[in-house]
Amino acid sequence: MDAKRYELNVQLAQMLKGGVIMDVTNVEQAKIAEDAGAVAVMALERVPADIRKDGGVARMSDPAMIAAIKKAVSIPVMAKARIGHFVEAQVLEALKIDYIDESEVLTPADEECHIDKTKFSIPFVCGARNLGEALRRIAEGAAMIRTKGEAGTGNVVEAVRHMRTMNREIRQLINMPLEEVTGFTKVNGMPYEIALQVRKLERLPVVNFAAGGIATPADAALMMQLGCDGIFVGSGVFKSSDPALRAKAIVKATAYFNDPAKILEASVGLGDAMAGLEISSIPEGQLLAGRGW
Amino acid sequence: MMMMNSESPELNGAITSAIGVLDLQGGVSEHIDHLERLGIRGIRVKKADDFQNLAGLILPGGESTCMSRLLSIFNLDEMIERHFRRGMKIWGTCAGAILLASSVVGESPCLRLIDIEIERNSFGSQMDSFTRKAHIPGMMSEAASLTFIRAPKIKKVGPDVSILLQIDDYIAAAESPEILVTIFHPELTGCLDFHRYFTRKCHLKPRNELKTTIDPSWNNTSWTRLARIGRG
Numbered sequence: 001m002d003a004k005r006y007e008l009n010v011q012l013a014q015m016l017k018g019g020v021i022m023d024v025t026n027v028e029q030a031k032i033a034e035d036a037g038a039v040a041v042m043a044l045e046r047v048p049a050d051i052r053k054d055g056g057v058a059r060m061s062d063p064a065m066i067a068a069i070k071k072a073v074s075i076p077v078m079a080k081a082r083i084g085h086f087v088e089a090q091v092l093e094a095l096k097i098d099y100i101d102e103s104e105v106l107t108p109a110d111e112e113c114h115i116d117k118t119k120f121s122i123p124f125v126c127g128a129r130n131l132g133e134a135l136r137r138i139a140e141g142a143a144m145i146r147t148k149g150e151a152g153t154g155n156v157v158e159a160v161r162h163m164r165t166m167n168r169e170i171r172q173l174i175n176m177p178l179e180e181v182t183g184f185t186k187v188n189g190m191p192y193e194i195a196l197q198v199r200k201l202e203r204l205p206v207v208n209f210a211a212g213g214i215a216t217p218a219d220a221a222l223m224m225q226l227g228c229d230g231i232f233v234g235s236g237v238f239k240s241s242d243p244a245l246r247a248k249a250i251v252k253a254t255a256y257f258n259d260p261a262k263i264l265e266a267s268v269g270l271g272d273a274m275a276g277l278e279i280s281s282i283p284e285g286q287l288l289a290g291r292g293w
Numbered sequence: 294m295m296m297m298n299s300e301s302p303e304l305n306g307a308i309t310s311a312i313g314v315l316d317l318q319g320g321v322s323e324h325i326d327h328l329e330r331l332g333i334r335g336i337r338v339k340k341a342d343d344f345q346n347l348a349g350l351i352l353p354g355g356e357s358t359c360m361s362r363l364l365s366i367f368n369l370d371e372m373i374e375r376h377f378r379r380g381m382k383i384w385g386t387c388a389g390a391i392l393l394a395s396s397v398v399g400e401s402p403c404l405r406l407i408d409i410e411i412e413r414n415s416f417g418s419q420m421d422s423f424t425r426k427a428h429i430p431g432m433m434s435e436a437a438s439l440t441f442i443r444a445p446k447i448k449k450v451g452p453d454v455s456i457l458l459q460i461d462d463y464i465a466a467a468e469s470p471e472i473l474v475t476i477f478h479p480e481l482t483g484c485l486d487f488h489r490y491f492t493r494k495c496h497l498k499p500r501n502e503l504k505t506t507i508d509p510s511w512n513n514t515s516w517t518r519l520a521r522i523g524r525g
Contacts (some may be wrong), residue, residue, distance in 0.1 A: 039355065097418060
């Protein structure tokens with residue numbers, strides 16, 4: 001993509017700031033999400049909680065399903081491609097959706113390379129656990145970043161860890177003398193030029209959303225107060241007892257993340273949140289956040 | 294109950310001096326950045342109290358469904374109408390224009406404050422987003438590149454609304470005496486002319502030193518100045 005196209009793609013993400021992007025698996029859920037005030041939907045066959053439960057290889061969703069969702073809503077539609085699977089990305093680009101998530105939630109197709117996103121016109125969002133990972137993805141052409149969190153757990157602890165790590169590393173980068181930046185970026189696997197830009201801007205040069213384990217309005221507001229620009233909710237909405245109500249509540253709490261009275265209002269009477277998973281109870285080989293290089 | 298005065302931009306004797314940006318979702322920091330470049334105080338508006346002393350209000354780009362839901366849940370639609378009647382001017386960019394329209398193709402309208410018919414997401418997907426050079430005499434001092442992101446199209450305007458920019462089969466900018474609508478995003482470019490124009494429409498004085506259409510100190514990361522790292 002040329003520089004102008006990349007700028008437009010970063011700018012679409014800017015227009016999503018302060019909003020909630022929701023995982024949906026069919027037209028009915030997409031309409032519930034849109035009606036609740038989602039700023040975009042992520043179309044996929046199984047939410048992460050089910051991918052985790054079912055096991056096996058998780059791939060790009062059926063394009064027919066994605067197309068049906070695209071037809072049903074007027075908000076942007078995103079879909080996931082496997083890490084490194086540039087042909088799945090080509091298919092999603094041909095489908096003319098609005099954003100591709102190169103996602104660790106699906107089974108990686110390449111254990112060395114991510115997709116060269118500069119070859120595409122369509123924008124990409126990628127997950128990151130730390131600043132180095134975020135900057136490597138930006139170097140590859142990602143127009144938007146999100147925390148990885150630990151998808152499908154309903155447990156926000158990993159998303160918090162990833163956001164705090166990014167913030168800490170940005171603070172370190174800002175405060176160190178320039179001569180230390182070379183070594184710091186080397187040790188942390190950060191592309192040097194983009195690290196210099198982060199040092200100047202005091203944040204990522206692109207929009208950074210929270211994702212992975214967000215299940216309640218308070219979880220969403222927590223991530224926003226930690227400095228995220230917006231929220232992805234995966235299993236958290238449609239694995240809860242009242243998805244429409246919870247979706248609206250998370251939208252409210254995200255918009256009013258700095259207003260405890262409004263977060264309280266949004267948190268009342270939502271029914272059961274999705275059942276959560278303790279991270280330590282997950283066998284190491286089944287952790288999703290470690291996927292990506 | 295406060296006394297409303299529809300004749301002057303004053304409220305209870307307090308001089309209105311700032312322009313608000315509706316801060317529910319979307320391109321908020323981008324607009325505030327532009328206002329500050331003109332020496333105008335930009336205020337984030339998300340509660341009833343925030344409307345005090347506003348000479349104007351910008352409804353930013355973002356997702357109109359999201360913003361319209363939140364407007365009605367928190368009764369901010371009533372606040373906007375009340376202050377509009379008091380004399381507050383309003384400018385909607387992209388999604389903001391949809392919120393202001395009297396008619397939205399296939400959907401029920403939200404605020405109905407300007408007589409236009411608009412169609413959401415009328416160009417296609419993100420891959421159909423584009424920039425295009427245009428010039429509006431009297432509003433812009435020179436031609437500049439305008440940014441359209443998943444933009445709506447204004448299909449037609451009522452008798453009291455004037456067309457500012459027509460491109461191909463759609464209207465890209467229009468205004469009534471109280472309301473300005475643009476389907477593109479001047480806040481995503483270095484172009485200050487639209488913010489300057491709206492500031493004057495609000496009877497405020499933009500800073501004079503900058504007279505060019507494009508602010509040379511703007512770049513596409515200028516918005517990040519207002520969104521530094523969080524507390525974590």
